[in-house]
Amino acid sequence: MSEIRLMKGNEAIAEAAIRAGVDGYFGYPITPQSEILEYLMMERPEERTGMVVLQAESEIAAINMVYGAAGTGKKVMTSSSSPGISLKLEGISYIAGAELPCLIVNVVRGGPGLGTIQPSQADYFQATKGGGHGDYNLIVLAPASVQEMADFVELGFELAFKYRNPCMILSDGLIGQMMEKVEFHEQKERTKDFDQSWATTGKTKDRERNIITSLNLDPELQYEHNLKLQEKYKRMKEDVMFETFNTEDAEFLLVAYGSSARICQKAVDVARSRGQKLGLLRPQTLFPFPEEAIAKLSKRVKGILAVELSAGQMVDDVKLAVNGRIPVHHFGTPGGKIHSPDDVLKAIDEKLLGGF
Amino acid sequence: MDINEIIKPENLVFKRTELMTDKTLSYCPGCGHGTAHHLIMEVVEELGIQADTIGVAPVGCSVLAYEFMDIDMTQAAHGRAPAVATGIKRLWPDKYVFTYQGDGDLAAIGTAETIHACNRGENIIIFFVNNGIYGMTGGQMAPTTLEGMRSSTSPYGRDLASMGHPIKMTELIAQLPGTVYVTRQAVHKAANVRKTKKAIHKAFEVAKEKKGLAFVEIVSNCNSGWKMTPVDSNIWMEENMFPFYPLGDIKVDGKIVKDLMSDLM
Numbered sequence: 001m002s003e004i005r006l007m008k009g010n011e012a013i014a015e016a017a018i019r020a021g022v023d024g025y026f027g028y029p030i031t032p033q034s035e036i037l038e039y040l041m042m043e044r045p046e047e048r049t050g051m052v053v054l055q056a057e058s059e060i061a062a063i064n065m066v067y068g069a070a071g072t073g074k075k076v077m078t079s080s081s082s083p084g085i086s087l088k089l090e091g092i093s094y095i096a097g098a099e100l101p102c103l104i105v106n107v108v109r110g111g112p113g114l115g116t117i118q119p120s121q122a123d124y125f126q127a128t129k130g131g132g133h134g135d136y137n138l139i140v141l142a143p144a145s146v147q148e149m150a151d152f153v154e155l156g157f158e159l160a161f162k163y164r165n166p167c168m169i170l171s172d173g174l175i176g177q178m179m180e181k182v183e184f185h186e187q188k189e190r191t192k193d194f195d196q197s198w199a200t201t202g203k204t205k206d207r208e209r210n211i212i213t214s215l216n217l218d219p220e221l222q223y224e225h226n227l228k229l230q231e232k233y234k235r236m237k238e239d240v241m242f243e244t245f246n247t248e249d250a251e252f253l254l255v256a257y258g259s260s261a262r263i264c265q266k267a268v269d270v271a272r273s274r275g276q277k278l279g280l281l282r283p284q285t286l287f288p289f290p291e292e293a294i295a296k297l298s299k300r301v302k303g304i305l306a307v308e309l310s311a312g313q314m315v316d317d318v319k320l321a322v323n324g325r326i327p328v329h330h331f332g333t334p335g336g337k338i339h340s341p342d343d344v345l346k347a348i349d350e351k352l353l354g355g356f
Numbered sequence: 357m358d359i360n361e362i363i364k365p366e367n368l369v370f371k372r373t374e375l376m377t378d379k380t381l382s383y384c385p386g387c388g389h390g391t392a393h394h395l396i397m398e399v400v401e402e403l404g405i406q407a408d409t410i411g412v413a414p415v416g417c418s419v420l421a422y423e424f425m426d427i428d429m430t431q432a433a434h435g436r437a438p439a440v441a442t443g444i445k446r447l448w449p450d451k452y453v454f455t456y457q458g459d460g461d462l463a464a465i466g467t468a469e470t471i472h473a474c475n476r477g478e479n480i481i482i483f484f485v486n487n488g489i490y491g492m493t494g495g496q497m498a499p500t501t502l503e504g505m506r507s508s509t510s511p512y513g514r515d516l517a518s519m520g521h522p523i524k525m526t527e528l529i530a531q532l533p534g535t536v537y538v539t540r541q542a543v544h545k546a547a548n549v550r551k552t553k554k555a556i557h558k559a560f561e562v563a564k565e566k567k568g569l570a571f572v573e574i575v576s577n578c579n580s581g582w583k584m585t586p587v588d589s590n591i592w593m594e595e596n597m598f599p600f601y602p603l604g605d606i607k608v609d610g611k612i613v614k615d616l617m618s619d620l621m
Contacts, residue, residue: 024447052446056439057472064436064469068412068443071430076447094433200428200444202407202451211422213413213431 003184009149009175010035012182013079013105016150018045020157021190022103023074024052026065030084031117032173033107037079049190059084063091063104070100071212073199075157075191079105081173082123083114085131092166093132097214099229101160103153104138105169107176110336118336119173119259124313127170128287135226137233139167140286141241142257146180148284159239163232164198170286172309174259174338233287241284242293246272250279252352253297255318256307257283259338264307267344278348286314291321298322305352307344308332373398375406375426382420384491386586388576389417391543392485392552393424396454399556400427409452410444412437414466416458417491435466438473441480452563454481460490463499463525470525477534477568481559484525484571487578488597495581499523502600507581522600526573527616530607536568538607542575542598544590555605568610575601 007015014036017025025045027037037055045051052069056062062078069076080088085106095102106127110120125131127140139159141152152169160167203209216222246268247253256264261282271278281297283290298304303326306315315330322328331347333339375397383389400409406427413421415434422429432440437455445453462470462484473480489507490496496509500522504513514522530538537559541552552574559570575597579589605613 024443026443054442054446057468060436061439061442061469061472064433064439065443065446067432067436068430068440069447070443071440072444072447074447076443090433091436098431200410200430201448202410203426203428204407209422209426210428211431212429213422215419215431 002186005182005184006179007146007182008035008177008179009143009146009171010107010177011039012146012150013153013169014039014043015184016153017077018043018048018051019184019187020154021049021075021188022051022077022153022157023190024069024076026054026056026062026069026076026078028056028059028062028080028084030059030081032109032119032176033079033081033105035176036105049187051190059087060091063088063095066102066104067091067095067098067100070095070102071098071200073194073196073201077103077105079107081107081109082111082120085123085126089126089132092138093130093134093136094214095166096132096136096138096229097134098212099164100166100212101157101164102166103156103160103169104166105171108170108172110334116336117173119309119338120334120336121172121258121260121309122311122313122334123170124286124308124310127168128289128317136229137287139163139165139236139239141167141169142284142286143169143171143175144258144261144282146175146178146182149175150182150184163236165232170258172259237288239285240288240290240292242290243282243284244293245280245282247279247281247297249277250300251277251302252279252348253301253304254278254280254307254344254348255283255294255304255314256280257286257314260307260309263339263341264344266341267348270341270345271348276348276353289317289321291317294318294321295323298325301326303327303329303352305329305331305348307339307347309338310334373401375401377424377426379423381424383417384580386577386579386589387417388487388543388574389485391549392483392574392576393421395543395549395553395556396456396483397425399553399560403560405452405560408450409454410448412441412444412453412455414455414457414461416461418456418458418485419492421456435461435464436469437461437466438469438478438480438482442473442476442478445478445480449479449566452481452560454483456483457485458491459484459486459488459498459500463523471529471532474529474569474571475532475534479563479566479568481563481570481572484573485576486573486601487576487581488522489578489581491578491581495578500525500601502596524601526571526606529571530612530616534568535571535607536610537562537570539571539605540573540575540601540603542593542603544577544593548603573601575603
């Protein structure tokens with residue numbers, strides 16, 4: 001039986017994790033995502049499903065607990081917010097190098113530095129371009145509602161295990177803190193017959209030992225390993241996800257994800273009521289990025305405006321997808337401030353329509 | 357009598373553990389790591405727990421420990437082995453999980469992870485090989501480098517005023533309620549090897565009981581880093597390391613069994 005609840009985005013992630021049969025969560029408090037750990041502790045998931053929940057001494061320890069635990073082949077996750085994710089990046093690079101599946105939630109706040117606790121999308125580069133050291137990529141999901149916060153937990157694990165790669169839910173303080181209706185599926189059992197062929201389960205006589213490592217001192221081997229990773233990242237394109245609104249007859253296109261996409265949707269509605277033929281493409285996966293869909297639309301529309309809660313990050317990927325075919329503009333609000341639909345409409349008039 | 361007449365099963369007094377792989381050890385001749393590896397694997401073999409044991413390798417000389425120990429292992433980021441082991445143990449509460457770390461890994465970059473894993477009383481074993489130097493990176497000063505000891509980053513000797521004091525991690529963590537068994541041993545002489553093996557056995561017993569963390573420090577030499585012959589390095593270790601890092605049990609069955617204050621003076 002499914003169940004409808006009114007919840008914060010952060011709480012929805014926590015409840016979805018328990019219901020998805022996640023085996024372990026390791027976290028450290030940081031605003032604006034502490035509700036995830038708080039909710040998990042309150043719910044006693046140890047009793048509900050046997051899920052392990054542990055408050056670590058730091059974000060660094062938490063991600064390394066995830067690294068060790070993910071190596072057992074089970075479903076494990078962590079969550080944090082921007083400064084905390086910066087601390088986790090060393091561990092995330094190891095997890096990507098060792099090809100371990102896990103889920104990392106980033107409820108983004110404004111930066112740089114300690115920044116602010118208000119919502120931001122300024123961690124786009126960090127999330128989608130690797131973030132830590134070395135050539136690697138995360139699968140990056142961008143929820144735009146409390147419902148997607150819940151749904152992307154299970155989707156995230158599905159993709160993480162499909163590719164044996166860490167997956168990140170790139171949310172922000174707005175989606176994390178706001179309350180919305182959210183529908184949950186029934187409780188799922190924790191998986192007992194998971195793939196143990198590569199995991200640290202204890203070496204038995206009938207198999208070679210399983211080693212979880214990202215170390216290949218021999219450059220030939222590291223080179224081969226890197227090629228294999230790159231091939232995997234390319235394959236991820238088949239799981240690209242995006243939504244479009246009013247793009248069928250659109251003359252101009254907005255590209256926005258997460259909370260910024262919600263604001264843009266309103267702006268598109270208002271523009272349409274004024275007779276302006278505006279559409280919106282909302283990437284749900286930021287890696288893989290919906291470059292083909294954007295390239296295709298760029299052959300039909302006259303211009304694109306990328307709208308982000310940052311000084312301009314995703315716009316680079318939009319430009320790469322468009323490849324100079326049409327003008328690509330950017331409207332962004334950095335530092336934890338949130339633009340309104342009116343701000344977006346003004347930018348549409350000035351930047352997008354102004355030149356035509 | 358022909359020597360081949362002696363070589364028969366009933367005369368066997370010692371046999372190399374089958375839980376060490378055939379890979380040639382990457383350690384310098386004379387180094388204590390190889391002995392420490394063998395002892396841990398001997399104990400795992402004697403207890404028959406190969407299929408129930410997961411090790412965590414550090415960053416440092418023993419980064420490749422997983423090449424030599426024939427068990428499932430995870431290689432951790434520098435200093436993070438106790439957190440990695442925590443993650444494994446929490447998900448596999450019935451497995452034996454140990455870390456194998458050097459002094460730079462455990463007592464410098466991984467101080468927080470070490471102290472908090474000990475303080476939470478994780479049911480893991482920490483093996484701490486202390487040779488007072490960073491071996492793998494070429495002999496730099498470690499958190500446990502003695503006063504006046506020369507290294508490539510303390511070429512005129514460790515100056516306490518500017519470089520700080522050598523840290524006694526083992527005495528420090530013994531004071532945390534989460535540790536059950538804390539001991540300091542060595543592996544340079546047969547008698548010490550026997551004592552260390554006994555300590556490793558004890559550590560696995562503690563892990564089996566799940567009453568908290570077992571911590572075994574092994575004071576070792578680093579003849580390459582110390583720029584000495586293996587024999588000289590062992591003599592130097594006895595004369596200099598042991599007075600500052602005295603051997604013996606510090607905490608047994610959750611009770612401190614030695615006067616920590618006298619050592620700290």
